[in-house]
Amino acid sequence: QQQVKQSPQSLIVQKGGISIINCAYENTAFDYFPWYQQFPGKGPALLIAIRPDVSEKKEGRFTISFNKSAKQFSLHIMDSQPGDSATYFCAASRGAGTYKYIFGTGTRLKVLA
Amino acid sequence: DVKVTQSSRYLVKRTGEKVFLECVQDMDHENMFWYRQDPGLGLRLIYFSYDVKMKEKGDIPEGYSVSREKKERFSLILESASTNQTSMYLCAARDSNQPQHFGDGTRLSIL
Structure with missing residues (x-):
């Protein structure tokens, strides 16, 4: 019940395309879902986050879609750019202020120029 | 934003070393965390601390200990390093009701 399943493991997208990364969770007590972006040699950095009271959140080219009934959430990167090439992690927790985030296993995205 | 600094980017140690x-x-945050990151396994929590001298075990604490003598500093200790502890180690800090902010990691190799 504590797992967050992330797919795909790796993704190759053409420049200008849409990148989609999916995550699924089981614990219905989770109520905070952040996405982190990690470039090689760097630590993960918070990209965008959502709470289950909304079905979608958009920040620039990045959108989180949230399906509470299916217990799934996804990251969409519109107009993907080579600079978006990175590893993306989804996570879930019981509130942003809780101690523990449960992380997905990561998706390595490569955007071809 | 909080700045989290990990003192070493790369470290090579020998089996059995401490x-x-x-x-x-740099932000006086109460909560600090240690994770290890391995390919295909994501980030796994080793220990976290919610105040000076306070600590809680995460999901994979075996073989590790931690120390937090000052609010700004959180140390991870490998008591007797083993080759299966070769990994990327990430530290994070967080204030209440805020997301976690990570350092750039220490890539540790145990030979």
């Missing part, structure tokens, strides 16, 4: 990984944050 290893110290240091992490410092």
